Amino acid sequence: MSETLDRRRHPVRPDLAALDYKGRVDAGAFAEGEVFQITADKVALRPAPDGSRSIDTEALRGEWVTVYETTDEGWAWGQLDTDGYVGWLPSECLGKVTPATHRVRALRTYRYPGPDLKFPPLGLMSIGSQVSVKGEVENRGLTYAILEDGSAVVARHLVPVDYVAEDWVQVATELVGTPYLWGGRSSLGLDCSALVQLAAQAGGHDLPRDSDMQEAEAGEEIDHLDPVSLRRGDLLFWKGHVGIIAGPNQLLHANGHTMTVAFEKLDKAIKRIAETEWGEITRARRLPVI
Structure with missing residues (x-):
C-alpha cells in the first residue's frame, strides 16, 4: 500500500518514513523521530543533503524540528513544527528543546x-x-x-509568544526593502510566500510555507474577483507567486522584478505579471486584519 505525498509536507521517502505513516506508505524503514530545537540564527532546509542544492525554506532560531535521520556527514532530515515543512539541514544547528516564552x-x-x-x-x-x-x-x-x-x-x-499584532499588513510593510531571496524566510532575505507567512504569523495567522499551499488554504476564498473591491489584507495569487493588498490599487510583495519587498500599483502589476511566465491571477483569498 502506498500513496503519493508532497515531500515538502510529509516525512516520507522510499527508504525511510515517519512512524506515523506505517500502514499508509511503503518504505524501507520507519522512525519515531526525536524533537530538537534550532540553535542557529537561521538555517537552510534543502531537498537533499547537499549544500549546493537550492534552498527550499529556512528555519529560525528557537523553532522545533522532529528529526528522523542523521548522517555521518553531518546532515539531519526532519520536519519543522512551525509549518510542517520537511527537509535536510546541518545537524550542528540542532540542540535541546527549551520552550519559548x-x-x-x-x-x-x-x-x-x-x-x-x-x-x-x-x-x-x-x-x-x-x-x-x-x-x-x-x-x-x-x-x-x-x-x-x-x-x-x-x-x-x-x-x-502569544502576542498578536493588531495589523499584520503593517508588519509586512516594515519589511519593504528587504532583499528577495528564493527560499529565504527571514528579514535578511525572503521570498513572496515567506513575506506573507512571517507577517501573518505576527497577526495570529498560522499559514503554510509556499504560495501554492497558501493559495489552497489561507483564509477564505474570494468567489468573485474584482480588483476594485479587494480589501487590505487580501491575498492575490499567480502561478508561483503571492502578493498582499495593502490599500486601494496597492500591491505589496517580495518579487523578482525589483528583487526586494516593494509596493507596486496593482493595475500595473497585473498587466506586467500577465506578460510573464506567471500569467493571470489564479485566485484571491481574504485574510482578516484586526
Missing part, C-alpha cells in the same frame, strides 16, 4: 554574550525567531532580556 518582533535583533550593547554580538536574529527569557537586566538605561544560554537581547525587541 517570547519571539522577536523587531525586524532583527542582535544577540550579545551579556547585557551590554558594546559587546561583540554573537548573532543576529530575525523577526519570528523564538527565545526563552529567564530574566531581565538593565544596563545604562537599556533593558536586556537574558536568554536560557546566558546571552542577551534588547528586551523591547521581543514580545510574548
